[in-house]
Amino acid sequence: MDQSKGNPPRPTLQDVADATGVTLATASRALNGTYGVHPETRRRVLEAAAQLDYKANRFARGLVTGRSNAIGLIISDIRNSYFAETARGAEDAAYTAGLDILLCNSDVDSDKQMHYINSLIEKRVDGIIMNSVATLTKVEQDYIAASGIPVVLLTRAADCPMFSTVCADNERGGRLIAECLLAHNHRKAVHLTGPRNHTNLAMRAKGFLDGFRQAGDADATVVHGVHTMEGGYQMARNLLRSPYKITAISTANDAMAFGVIKAALEIGVRIPEDVSLAGFDDVELAALVHPPLTTIRQPKYEMGAAALEMIVKLTNAKHRMPEHRVLGVELVERSSVSKPRPQR
Amino acid sequence: MDQSKGNPPRPTLQDVADATGVTLATASRALNGTYGVHPETRRRVLEAAAQLDYKANRFARGLVTGRSNAIGLIISDIRNSYFAETARGAEDAAYTAGLDILLCNSDVDSDKQMHYINSLIEKRVDGIIMNSVATLTKVEQDYIAASGIPVVLLTRAADCPMFSTVCADNERGGRLIAECLLAHNHRKAVHLTGPRNHTNLAMRAKGFLDGFRQAGDADATVVHGVHTMEGGYQMARNLLRSPYKITAISTANDAMAFGVIKAALEIGVRIPEDVSLAGFDDVELAALVHPPLTTIRQPKYEMGAAALEMIVKLTNAKHRMPEHRVLGVELVERSSVSKPRPQR
DNA sequence: CTGAAAGCGCTTACAG
DNA sequence: CTGAAAGCGCTTACAG
Numbered sequence: 162m163d164q165s166k167g168n169p170p171r172p173t174l175q176d177v178a179d180a181t182g183v184t185l186a187t188a189s190r191a192l193n194g195t196y197g198v199h200p201e202t203r204r205r206v207l208e209a210a211a212q213l214d215y216k217a218n219r220f221a222r223g224l225v226t227g228r229s230n231a232i233g234l235i236i237s238d239i240r241n242s243y244f245a246e247t248a249r250g251a252e253d254a255a256y257t258a259g260l261d262i263l264l265c266n267s268d269v270d271s272d273k274q275m276h277y278i279n280s281l282i283e284k285r286v287d288g289i290i291m292n293s294v295a296t297l298t299k300v301e302q303d304y305i306a307a308s309g310i311p312v313v314l315l316t317r318a319a320d321c322p323m324f325s326t327v328c329a330d331n332e333r334g335g336r337l338i339a340e341c342l343l344a345h346n347h348r349k350a351v352h353l354t355g356p357r358n359h360t361n362l363a364m365r366a367k368g369f370l371d372g373f374r375q376a377g378d379a380d381a382t383v384v385h386g387v388h389t390m391e392g393g394y395q396m397a398r399n400l401l402r403s404p405y406k407i408t409a410i411s412t413a414n415d416a417m418a419f420g421v422i423k424a425a426l427e428i429g430v431r432i433p434e435d436v437s438l439a440g441f442d443d444v445e446l447a448a449l450v451h452p453p454l455t456t457i458r459q460p461k462y463e464m465g466a467a468a469l470e471m472i473v474k475l476t477n478a479k480h481r482m483p484e485h486r487v488l489g490v491e492l493v494e495r496s497s498v499s500k501p502r503p504q505r
Numbered sequence: 506m507d508q509s510k511g512n513p514p515r516p517t518l519q520d521v522a523d524a525t526g527v528t529l530a531t532a533s534r535a536l537n538g539t540y541g542v543h544p545e546t547r548r549r550v551l552e553a554a555a556q557l558d559y560k561a562n563r564f565a566r567g568l569v570t571g572r573s574n575a576i577g578l579i580i581s582d583i584r585n586s587y588f589a590e591t592a593r594g595a596e597d598a599a600y601t602a603g604l605d606i607l608l609c610n611s612d613v614d615s616d617k618q619m620h621y622i623n624s625l626i627e628k629r630v631d632g633i634i635m636n637s638v639a640t641l642t643k644v645e646q647d648y649i650a651a652s653g654i655p656v657v658l659l660t661r662a663a664d665c666p667m668f669s670t671v672c673a674d675n676e677r678g679g680r681l682i683a684e685c686l687l688a689h690n691h692r693k694a695v696h697l698t699g700p701r702n703h704t705n706l707a708m709r710a711k712g713f714l715d716g717f718r719q720a721g722d723a724d725a726t727v728v729h730g731v732h733t734m735e736g737g738y739q740m741a742r743n744l745l746r747s748p749y750k751i752t753a754i755s756t757a758n759d760a761m762a763f764g765v766i767k768a769a770l771e772i773g774v775r776i777p778e779d780v781s782l783a784g785f786d787d788v789e790l791a792a793l794v795h796p797p798l799t800t801i802r803q804p805k806y807e808m809g810a811a812a813l814e815m816i817v818k819l820t821n822a823k824h825r826m827p828e829h830r831v832l833g834v835e836l837v838e839r840s841s842v843s844k845p846r847p848q849r
Numbered sequence: 850c851t852g853a854a855a856g857c858g859c860t861t862a863c864a865g
Numbered sequence: 866c867t868g869a870a871a872g873c874g875c876t877t878a879c880a881g
């Protein structure tokens with residue numbers, strides 16, 4: 162009942178060497194590499210190790226190899242299903258690669274973010290995957306780069322040239338939404354988005370605008386605000402309560418779209434009868450909300466997995482040239498977009 | 506541009522000792538404990554360390570102290586917002602305690618779970634927090650206990666006497682639902698739940714049954730199935746398509762309730778006009794779904810935080826008596842429960 | 850308050 | 866294919 166302290170002494174490599182009648186070195190080689198050990202010797206070492214339930218001391222190993230077999234994952238908040246999805250992709254890839262994931266929630270707080278980065282460097286992680294880098298200064302970038310630890314950013318981040326990146330094809334996503342709206346005969350639309358310095362979001366807005374303007378008779382505007390459900394709610398309230406001409410709203414992410422739904426419900430504007438709505442992300446909720454949301458599916462899981470694979474690749478590479486990966490997106494049509502009402 | 510390999514040599518403790526003109530030992534003491542070092546010496550060591558951007562090698566430290574300052578968190582799936590919420594609570598607590606969280610997704614696969622446990626033991630984690638233990642055999646329990654690593658389970662788990670536990674007051678939650686239904690004049694209800702061996706769920710069913718039966722004229726039954734959205738969907742289809750007498754459905758978790766909503770929508774049964782519905786968990790989605798779900802709020806974040814604190818406490822304790830914590834729950838009334846129709 | 854020294858448990862050239 | 870030995874970078878009794 163009493164899980165007494167003083168962990169029972171664990172068998173060491175010396176113990177298995179003794180049990181087998183070989184030296185430390187041979188035992189080590191038998192356990193690790195496959196080469197340079199007589200099969201029979203190897204078998205006996207493995208047997209003894211299993212018998213003693215030997216587990217290599219990771220500290221000792223790390224001390225000599227300099228590798229931790231862990232990678233840090235810094236995200237804003239794991240409760241955000243977008244990041245949970247990404248984290249799962251990374252974790253699964255880490256599992257098969259025999260790596261550990263150190264979970265860090267930065268809350269987009271740059272102090273907290275730097276604290277984590279420092280801590281991860283201190284732990285000699287084999288790599289760092291992180292999302293929000295809007296706030297990474299040049300000095301911080303240099304600092305991280307100087308550690309020699311490979312970094313992959315979950316953003317386009319043209320302003321961080323020394324780090325690898327993986328992200329969805331945000332621009333194409335924006336364009337797909339525009340095309341969908343156009344196909345449903347919308348000619349006046351607004352795109353609700355976040356701050357201008359958020360690269361992923363900016364690309365979505367760009368794609369949307371470009372796509373919409375392609376149709377000569379169409380007109381779209383972009384409104385900047387806070388890219389959260391609350392932000393979408395506020396922006397929609399302002400938009401929908403004043404006399405408006407638009408027939409469709411596009412939001413930079415699903416969370417904002419949920420805010421729009423809430424505001425519309427309160428004000429008595431029906432979706433899609435009175436105004437169509439499209440999100441971006443295809444979060445789990447998007448399919449369950451009312452009305453089910455037309456949105457862009459981002460390969461979140463795959464992005465996490467890809468990020469981890471890139472780290473592994475960088476770890477084993479001689480030259481660490483940053484790599485940039487853009488993953489495809491697709492339009493998911495549900496019921497929040499329909500033809501506009503005849504007249505308004 | 507080229508993050509070349511061969512991490513630049515990091516300063517060691519020897520370097521800061523040299524820079525200060527003291528020995529390794531003194532430098533170490535100055536950096537770690539506060540005691541036994543002349544304030545001025547200490548100041549100079551700290552200064553030199555900062556100057557060199559010295560970071561202690563965790564491997565070397567771990568090798569001698571035997572502690573990793575990391576704790577393993579094994580959950581079914583981080584994409585499940587219930588676990589994400591719990592994970593966040595644990596991570597925040599870990600952050601303030603200076604500990605790392607190693608994220609492990611077991612998928613309720615007992616092999617994967619044991620694999621992770623093994624790996625965590627190997628890494629000398631300071632503790633393990635885990636949810637699903639339905640499948641932990643006595644042998645496995647003994648094995649884990651033998652490692653001397655403190656464990657806290659996110660379940661009641663009366664069958665794991667040597668591990669600490671933290672969970673919500675499931676029984677009371679079940680009772681609150683029953684009372685809510687009763688207060689709305691329901692007299693015939695069904696409780697949809699998962700497998701019998703799932704302790705948390707069993708307690709909810711028990712509370713529900715006890716509460717419902719307290720009213721002499723009321724009648725409740727429990728139906729076992731799969732405790733997922735899909736499971737709830739299937740169970741509701743069977744239930745609602747056959748002639749039924751019940752006026753209310755209670756589910757063992759919110760996911761199942763979402764399945765019920767989906768089935769009801771398909772069949773044309775209105776909630777709450779035709780049948781009332783109550784969930785359990787108060788997942789984020791519960792407030793956003795249609796109709797907003799009446800449910801039991803579990804302190805998920807707090808459970809995660811509590812689990813981590815218990816680990817810290819156990820780590821520092823001389824005698825490791827398992828501790829059991831039950832956190833309060835509360836009823837969240839939304840619109841999925843109303844008075845039953847006059848007659849059916 | 851500080852130093853000299855042992856030792857934590859491995860891996861990895863270097864010989865043989 | 867195997868052994869003897871150095872060394873990774875710390876912490877911590879043990880002296881002084």
